[in-house]
Amino acid sequence: MEFFDIHSHMLPGVDDGAENLEEAMAMIDLAYNEGTRKLILTPHYVRGGNDYKENELPGLFENFRDEVSKVHPDMELFLGNEILYEEGVISDLKEGLIQTINNTKYVLVEFNIRTSYVQLYEAMQKLANARFRPIIAHVERYRCLFKHIERIEELTRMEVLLQMNISSVYGGLLDENARWCKKLVKEGYISLFGTDAHDMEDRAPYIKEYASWIEKKCGGDYLESAFWDNPQKIIENKYIID
Numbered sequence: 001m002e003f004f005d006i007h008s009h010m011l012p013g014v015d016d017g018a019e020n021l022e023e024a025m026a027m028i029d030l031a032y033n034e035g036t037r038k039l040i041l042t043p044h045y046v047r048g049g050n051d052y053k054e055n056e057l058p059g060l061f062e063n064f065r066d067e068v069s070k071v072h073p074d075m076e077l078f079l080g081n082e083i084l085y086e087e088g089v090i091s092d093l094k095e096g097l098i099q100t101i102n103n104t105k106y107v108l109v110e111f112n113i114r115t116s117y118v119q120l121y122e123a124m125q126k127l128a129n130a131r132f133r134p135i136i137a138h139v140e141r142y143r144c145l146f147k148h149i150e151r152i153e154e155l156t157r158m159e160v161l162l163q164m165n166i167s168s169v170y171g172g173l174l175d176e177n178a179r180w181c182k183k184l185v186k187e188g189y190i191s192l193f194g195t196d197a198h199d200m201e202d203r204a205p206y207i208k209e210y211a212s213w214i215e216k217k218c219g220g221d222y223l224e225s226a227f228w229d230n231p232q233k234i235i236e237n238k239y240i241i242d
């Protein structure tokens with residue numbers, strides 16, 4: 001099976017992901033060997049705190065995409081940002097300082113891990129009111145959502161999309177976090193996965209083994225939606241839920 005990874009930090013030298021072209025290409029090779037054929041590069045966007053000039057990001061992306069296509073012509077890359085939510089990011093979005101996913105209305109948004117639910121919920125409302133379609137990055141990470149299935153339900157009713165880091169499903173029965181993640185996956189709340197790959201060590205872009213667990217537990221149809229069809233709809237700015 002081929003995979004579409006919607007969350008990664010492989011664009012070299014722009015954030016805490018790949019440090020240079022060599023490391024980035026090693027990550028791309030690994031992803032390719034795992035079966036990944038489409039990838040959204042999502043460098044961190046921190047308001048007023050980026051190591052890159054916002055208007056230079058598309059150019060850096062195009063250069064990197066050219067390098068990748070020399071080695072893997074059948075690998076497709078797209079650009080986005082992982083936006084650390086705070087007041088002001090909506091105006092930055094409107095000004096074009098932030099990359100939505102492949103220039104669509106979809107935005108990948110992260111929060112401080114200790115954010116309150118009120119803050120998170122209001123952010124989703126504000127983004128929706130501004131006509132953006134938010135995807136919450138690594139939804140398993142926020143304390144205010146942990147074991148609050150009613151909040152997860154409320155967010156999905158607002159048509160907020162939930163992304164999980166694929167490696168989070170790894171862990172035995174005694175691992176409370178892994179149990180919670182597996183529950184979210186099995187109950188169908190997770191529409192999208194990403195590797196959130198940052199390097200070739202602890203956070204490398206492995207996917208295959210985790211995906212096979214998901215296939216075993218949730219079936220091939222779910223796997224295909226979460227790892228191919230849904231990301232494909234995102235980059236085409238289509239709705240996932242009709």
Ligand SMILES: [Fe+2]
Pocket residue numbers: 007008009082137196
């Ligand atoms: Fe990330």
